[in-house]
Amino acid sequence: MLKNDLSCGLGASVHGRFRVATEKSVCAMPETAMGLIPDVGASYFYSRLxxxxxEYAGLTGARxxxxxxxxxxxxxxxxxxxRLPFLEQALIEVNTSDPDVISAIISRFSxxxxxxxxxxxxxMKIIDHCFARRTIEEIISSLENYEALNKKDEYWISSTIQSLKKASPTSLKISLRSLREGRLQGVGSCLIQEYRIACHVIxxxxxKDFFEGCRAILIDKDRNPKWEPSRLELITDDDVDLYFSKIDDEDWQDLKLPPRSNLPPYAIAKL
Structure with a gap:
């Protein structure tokens, strides 16, 4: 279940069949602001929203x-x-793992x-128009064009642009490609690819944007990271390709996923 969680709770529960949110729930994956990428299978579940x-949520880190x-x-x-204590008690008392029965119980409290x-x-109209673009540069340019023409949504558009411009340029480019490729991959392939990317990042x-992001946000807390490369145009497609390649080290190997569990269909969502 999703309670008062950010990306850690999301990663533990989003792959479950049932995911219960409340008015206290908060979801955010601000990895691009730290020089990393949305992980824990985000290239799978974000790309299917x-x-x-x-793309909007993953690239901007929107809460x-x-x-x-x-x-x-x-x-x-x-x-x-x-209502959560009563819902939890009802789930404890049910003597079945039938997903239809479980769904009906949760729905009683929802x-x-x-x-x-x-x-x-x-x-969504603006998001679909702008975040469908092929590159980060085109996404930002499209948002800026909307900002100039749309005074009604000017504040939200401006905040979105600033979130993108403050994030690591390298992370933005890797994350966009990860999300786009995730649209065509299963969850296992997405997890393996994200692990490979994370290894390259580390x-x-x-x-070294990840280390700089940790310094600026977690250690010194000045929230003023010095990204390198500092601009999107300094990062080529070949540079991005590096993060999706196998690591050239005989002691390194890709993530190996365990066999699928036979847990009840609601069990993972309750972790």
């Missing part, structure tokens, strides 16, 4: 509340937090929340 909402998580499909149900007026989910062969 409606339209290009996954989504429980209602937004339900609307976009990250959560399957929404239950007020005061409702459909109203999205906030300022929710980015109301901006090795710092091309860029």
């Amino acid at each position: 409606p339209g290009f909402f996954g 989504l509340d429980g209602a937004e998580m339900l609307a976009c499909g990250l959560a399957t149900h929404f239950a007020p937090s005061e 409702n459909i929340p109203k999205l906030k007026a300022e929710s980015p989910y109301h901006k 090795r710092g062969e091309f860029s």
Whole structure:
């Protein structure tokens, strides 16, 4: 279940059949602001959100509340937090793993929340238009064109542009490709590819942005990272290709996933 969690809780539960959010739930994957990429299978589950909402959330690190998580499909149900103890008790008492029965029980304690007026989910027309672009540069340019013409959504568009411009240019380019490739891959392939990318990031062969991001956000907390390369145009397709290649080290090997578990269909979502 998703309670008061950011990406750690999301990673533990999003691959489960049932995912329950509340009015206290918060979901965010701000990895591009730290020189990393959205991981824990994000290239799989973000790429399967409606339209290009996954690209928006993954590249900007947008914080989504429980209602937004339900609307976009990250959560399957929404239950007020005061009902959770009763929901948990009902699940404990049921003597079946039949997904239809489990879904019916959760639905008894669930409702459909109203999205906030300022929710980015109301901006799907802009998100689909801009985040469908082929490159990060084109995404930013498209947003800037919208900003110049659309005074109604000017603040949200400006904030989105600033989130992209503050993030690691290298991370943005790798993350966009990871999400686009994830659209055509199974979850296992996505996890293996993300692990490979993370290994390259930590090795710092091309860029040491992850270490700089940790310094700026977690250690010194000045929130003023000095990215290198510092601009999107300094990063070529060949540079991005490096992160998707196998590591040239005889002691290194790709992630090996264990056999699929026979746990009940709701068990993983309850971790």
